[in-house]
Amino acid sequence: MKLKVNRNTLWSKIFIDQLAHLGVKYACISPGSRSTPLTYAISQNKKIKSYIHFDERSSAFFGLGIAKVTRIPGLIITTSGTAVAELFPAIIEAYQQRVPLIICTADRPPELIGTGANQTINQHNIYKNHIRWFRDLGLPSISETGLRHLQRMAIKAFKISSLEDIGPVHLNFPFRKPLEHFSYTDEINKKIFTIKPQRVLKERIENLRPSTQLAAKLAPDLIKYERGIILVGPMDYDHEVIKRVKQLSSMLKYPIIADGLSQLRIGNSNKEKNILSNFNAIVKSENFIQKHDPEIIIQYGRTPTSSAIEHFLENTKAKRYLINSFGDNFDPTRNAKAVFAVSPKNFCHSLFDYLSDVGLKRTSTIWLKDYLKGEAVCNSSKIKLIEKANYLHEPNIITEVLNSLPSGNNIFIGNSLPVRDLDNFMSSTSKNFKIYFNRGVSGIDGVTSTALGIASRNKKAILITGDLSFLYDLNALPIAVKYSIPLTILVINNNGGGIFQSLPISGKVNRFNEFFVTPHNLEISRLVKSFGIDYHLISNKRKLRSVINKVLNKNYTSVLEIKTDAVKSVELRNRYFNEVRKKINKEFSV
Numbered sequence: 294m295k296l297k298v299n300r301n302t303l304w305s306k307i308f309i310d311q312l313a314h315l316g317v318k319y320a321c322i323s324p325g326s327r328s329t330p331l332t333y334a335i336s337q338n339k340k341i342k343s344y345i346h347f348d349e350r351s352s353a354f355f356g357l358g359i360a361k362v363t364r365i366p367g368l369i370i371t372t373s374g375t376a377v378a379e380l381f382p383a384i385i386e387a388y389q390q391r392v393p394l395i396i397c398t399a400d401r402p403p404e405l406i407g408t409g410a411n412q413t414i415n416q417h418n419i420y421k422n423h424i425r426w427f428r429d430l431g432l433p434s435i436s437e438t439g440l441r442h443l444q445r446m447a448i449k450a451f452k453i454s455s456l457e458d459i460g461p462v463h464l465n466f467p468f469r470k471p472l473e474h475f476s477y478t479d480e481i482n483k484k485i486f487t488i489k490p491q492r493v494l495k496e497r498i499e500n501l502r503p504s505t506q507l508a509a510k511l512a513p514d515l516i517k518y519e520r521g522i523i524l525v526g527p528m529d530y531d532h533e534v535i536k537r538v539k540q541l542s543s544m545l546k547y548p549i550i551a552d553g554l555s556q557l558r559i560g561n562s563n564k565e566k567n568i569l570s571n572f573n574a575i576v577k578s579e580n581f582i583q584k585h586d587p588e589i590i591i592q593y594g595r596t597p598t599s600s601a602i603e604h605f606l607e608n609t610k611a612k613r614y615l616i617n618s619f620g621d622n623f624d625p626t627r628n629a630k631a632v633f634a635v636s637p638k639n640f641c642h643s644l645f646d647y648l649s650d651v652g653l654k655r656t657s658t659i660w661l662k663d664y665l666k667g668e669a670v671c672n673s674s675k676i677k678l679i680e681k682a683n684y685l686h687e688p689n690i691i692t693e694v695l696n697s698l699p700s701g702n703n704i705f706i707g708n709s710l711p712v713r714d715l716d717n718f719m720s721s722t723s724k725n726f727k728i729y730f731n732r733g734v735s736g737i738d739g740v741t742s743t744a745l746g747i748a749s750r751n752k753k754a755i756l757i758t759g760d761l762s763f764l765y766d767l768n769a770l771p772i773a774v775k776y777s778i779p780l781t782i783l784v785i786n787n788n789g790g791g792i793f794q795s796l797p798i799s800g801k802v803n804r805f806n807e808f809f810v811t812p813h814n815l816e817i818s819r820l821v822k823s824f825g826i827d828y829h830l831i832s833n834k835r836k837l838r839s840v841i842n843k844v845l846n847k848n849y850t851s852v853l854e855i856k857t858d859a860v861k862s863v864e865l866r867n868r869y870f871n872e873v874r875k876k877i878n879k880e881f882s883v
Contacts, residue, residue: 297477301468304433305334307440307488311447312395313340314490317368321356323349325372327412328399329472332370341368344749344776348768349376353383354739355772357392358705358746361529361729366393366454366462367746373400374412377419382738387461388423389733390595391619393454394461396420402432402469416465425460426453432467437485444491452493458619504635508643511591511614511633515644516653518588520660521547521611524602526594526623527554527732530637535560537641538593542567544648546655548664552597553716554706554732560725569664570720571671573599577870578877581667585660585881587611593637595732596623598716616640663881670876672720678869679718685834685855687862688869690785691715694757695722697838702845703751705729705744707758708737709792711785715757717866727751737762741769741782745850748780753845760786764813770824773850781844782852783831787859788812794863810859817854827851 309331320335320343322328335341346352349371356367371377377398387394401413418427428446433439446464454462471478515521523542528534535556542549550572551557558570575581582605590606590613597603606613607626615623620634633640679689691714698704704726706712712730729747731740741763744756763784773780789810799805806812821828827844831837831853844851 295480296483298435298479298481299330299471299474299476300433300435300478301330301472302333302474303435303481304440304443305330305466306337308443308447309334309338309341311444311490312368312451313338315448315451315493317366317395317451318342318363319356319359319365320344320368320370321346321352321359322370323347323352323372323376325376325399326472327401327468328370328372330468330474331397331399331466333474335368335370344772346772349379350382350739351742351766351768351772353380353394353396354386354742354766355746355749355769356394357383357387357731357739358729358743358748359750360387360392360394361743362747362750364393364455366395366451369394369396371398372412373398373416374414377414377416381420381423382736384420384461384463385423386731386733386736386739388425390731391459391621392461393459395450395454396461396463398463398465400465400467402467418463420461420463423461424463425458426450426462427465428463429465429467432469435479435481435485437488440485440488444488448491448493504639504643505647507633507635508640508647512644512647512651514589514612515545515648516651519546519655519658520585520587521545521589521591522550522587522664523547524550524590524592524597525555525557526552526592526597527730528556528594529729530556530594532560534638534641537638537645539565539567541641541645544645544653544655546658546661547591548661550602551721552594552599553719554598554712554728554730555594556728558719558721559728561721561723563723565721566665567661568721569668571668571675571873573601573717574671574870574873575664575667575877576601576605577874578667578881580878580881581663585663590614591616592623592629593617594623596625598712598732666880667877670880671873674869674872674876675718675720678865678872683834685831685837685857686865687785687787687857687859688714688718688866690783690855690857691757692718692720693834693837694755694783694841695719695724695726697841698724698726698755698845700725701753703727703729703747703754705740705747705754705756707740707756707762708732708735709759709762709790711757711759713792737765739766741766742772744782745769745773745778745780748778749776752779754779755781755783755841755845757783757785760784760788760813760817761790763817764815764820767820770821770826770850774825777849779846779848780850781841782850784817784852784854785857786817786854787857787862788814789859794859817852821852829853831855
């Protein structure tokens with residue numbers, strides 16, 4: 294029996310059905326003509342939930358947010374031409390932060406490339422420096438051999454993106470007209486039309502031997518050196534990894550230097566005292582560093598947020614080992630001794646077992662006590678200067694928000710000043726949060742879109758962002774309204790690039806505000822209300838607490854705006870760091 298089909302539609306259906314069979318659940322689609330076959334195939338697949346965006350850049354970042362939460366590849370669909378280029382910022386972020394995305398770009402047929410045809414560019418491997426795998430699938434072939442090959446490409450895309458080399462992959466789909474499912478191009482056998490998705494192994498099986506071997510290689514140094522630290526940079530590891538890092542710290546009596554994005558400052562009991570939240574202030578003390586340069590450093594996670602810690606790493610004489618699953622070189626100082634490509638969870642487990650077997654028993658050391666003494670000095674100054682201020686300023690907004698949030702909430706922290714204030718002023722807490730971030734390349738583009746993607750899956754979510762980041766991504770707000778996404782957006786508005794007030798050039802050149810701070814002088818309230826979004830102006834701590842508790846559990850997006858003075862905030866930060874430096878220098882006078 295012969296069936297009439299549109300080859301583009303059948304080709305797309307086989308591909309999308311295979312991805313759905315593998316577990317892909319969410320698609321972000323931007324409207325376009327050339328991508329009609331892919332869009333139609335997704336619309337017919339009940340296993341995939343779709344989000345439709347008119348802005349391709351926002352769409353890709355939204356998909357990035359979903360993938361951060363689910364760890365399932367987000368499917369991003371777009372038409373040809375400049376629409377393809379609009380996806381690039383989110384792809385770069387996914388590449389750097391190892392977030393799984395499957396990018397599907399529709400394309401013109403090869404005979405139109407280079408002819409001046411409308412919406413036609415050279416899309417071949419356009420993301421080549423920031424993609425884990427690329428394949429141009431060629432024009433649809435509706436033979437059984439061609440369709441089976443297409444299924445294998447879908448399987449390979451899924452495996453690479455989510456298991457083998459986690460990150461974004463790109464498949465380019467050239468299509469000739471007609472593109473619509475009701476415009477038939479071929480007659481085929483029913484057997485071909487009913488091709489079923491292929492079964493595959495979906496889980497990665499960890500090889501435990503490498504972690505055992507690497508642990509044995511590193512253990513002699515850990516036994517030898519008492520002056521060590523465990524540095525944990527930004528990461529989104531699960532509770533099991535965090536538990537094992539703490540366990541290792543307790544055995545070795547090494548302090549844990551916990552970046553604000555490390556997930557190590559949250560969910561801590563009063564007994565867990567080895568975790569330092571203030572090392573980026575401690576390292577400003579010349580006397581402390583002179584006396585406390587470690588002999589060994591074990592580093593988990595990405596490059597630390599703090600430039601002060603990066604400067605410390607640049608000058609330390611310690612042996613430093615980087616531990617992460619894929620051997621990523623998070624070392625701008627270029628002085629790490631080695632990078633171990635190993636599962637952090639397995640490595641910690643193997644290392645703990647090895648040290649237990651050799652009978653390592655280390656009691657509390659002066660080394661650890663000195664680090665904890667420096668931590669106490671910082672906490673005292675932080676409470677006095679930052680937290681106890683009776684008005685809202687940039688450094689204490691983060692702590693006020695965290696104190697107001699109940700456990701179980703998800704926090705997305707924006708780049709520029711918000712993430713730095715979190716890193717500098719967030720203390721260890723017994724509350725359980727999950728902190729999300731875009732620190733792959735630390736851009737301000739797509740912050741709101743990413744947070745909305747996260748909130749679409751994790752219902753209790755708050756975004757803390759700056760005014761420029763918020764304005765840069767206004768095109769995300771229609772999606773918030775369209776899908777009733779429950780996200781609380783806190784906009785810290787210092788009327789421009791307040792972070793530049795901290796640069797050495799601040800105040801040293803004419804027209805500094807015009808060329809660096811770039812004040813926008815926009816009424817955020819009017820912009821927000823024009824989208825029909827709930828808005829609140831926050832003027833003091835009491836109102837911040839009451840409004841957060843009011844809007845957190847609503848089934849819609851709310852925007853809270855706090856207007857701040859960037860210059861005064863810089864002065865307060867400097868006063869804090871100067872006081873800490875003087876006190877620690879005095880405590881550890883040479």
